[in-house]
Amino acid sequence: MRPRNIIRAIESARDGLRRSERLVADYILANRREVIHMRIVDLAQEAHVSEPTVVRFCRAVGCDGFQNFKLTLAQHIAHSPEYAAFSFTDDDSARQYTFTVFDATMEALKKVRDSIEVDAVEKAVDLLANARRVELYGFGASAAVASDAQHNFFRLQISASVYSDPHMQAMSAMSLHSDDVVVAISQSGRTRSLLDAIKLAQKSGATVIALAPSGSPVADASDLPIYIDVDLDEGNYTPLPSRLAHMTVLDILAVGIANTKKGLREHLATIEAGLQALRLDTRS
The missing domain is CATH 3.40.50.10490 (Glucose-6-phosphate isomerase like protein; domain 1)
Known part of the structure; x- marks a missing residue:
């Protein structure tokens, strides 16, 4: 069974969050891979909010707490490989644009x-x-x-x-x-x-x-x-x-x-x- 899409949950919940909680959401969306290695105090400091605000944010997106949120985020990232955006130059080789098209298509479908x-x-x-x-x-x-x-x-x-x-x-x-x-x-x-x-x-x-x-x-x-x-x-x-x-x-x-x-x-x-x-x- 594929892990819950926590990124989608954050994006959907964002507009209904408090202003301070949106700061947490925006930081996570921009730094999702770094967040899974952070302590709650680190995330609170980087997002310029309090630790209780981080906990409220985690509960607002359906997690029991910060550790549960990090686990859910890590599982999502592990099952969601990211490919490069679809772009190329006139100097790209056949191998380069072949893999670019495949990667961009897989990313779009995912x-x-x-x-x-x-x-x-x-x-x-x-x-x-x-x-x-x-x-x-x-x-x-x-x-x-x-x-x-x-x-x-x-x-x-x-x-x-x-x-x-x-x-x-x-x-x-x-x-x-x-x-x-x-x-x-x-x-x-x-x-x-x-x-x-x-x-x-x-x-x-x-x-x-x-x-x-x-x-x-x-x-x-x-x-x-x-x-x-x-x-x-x-x-x-x-x-x-x-x-x-x-x-x-x-x-x-x-x-x-x-x-x-x-x-x-x-x-x-x-x-x-x-x-x-x-x-x-x-x-x-």
Whole structure:
């Protein structure tokens, strides 16, 4: 069983802490590896607070005390290797940028895994499994993610369509009903045309699931946001880890649907058997 994500707990609790406790939280978030070797008096001194404040902070994030907090933090760090951010230069060798892409992708997937809200996943699976129609909206790299999801949903006997043109999204949204679901996919969470389509879909009575960064306009406008927070910079290739994180979450939803809908295993087995005839026989 993976240790509790104490860093996520600190980030979630931070805004509700007292000012002095937030000083402890901020110091720990910036120096998490150093903290596991500190005494309580050391942390109190570095964060400019009293020792009782440190104890109150530990209890506020679900720990019995400072020693229990350090143990939880150490376990989390041990199971959460950190990789370098996705950046490269024109002088990087093939070996360097190969490992950079792998490391950045693993870091992005790990971060989303540790922060994803399982309750939102369960609600999304239920909505998608029982929808009359599923419409997937996305632009650019998100449109490619939507097309991949459409392929998976088609195999699961879900009627799904992909629209990456704002006019087609608008027409789709205006034709929906209360038993239809829209999956709005956005890596930035700030696409104006996508926000317009979300409003039209909701006006038609459809439910909107969003895959977007937390706190973004797209996430806030949806009925059911699934937060995907991946650090992005201005590099030409930075959508790579983000796109794969979105695809992984959609794969999770597909697995949930497969486990929910009755008779799907037999259906998928039939499809696989039928596809064998299209493949080369390598046994001879």
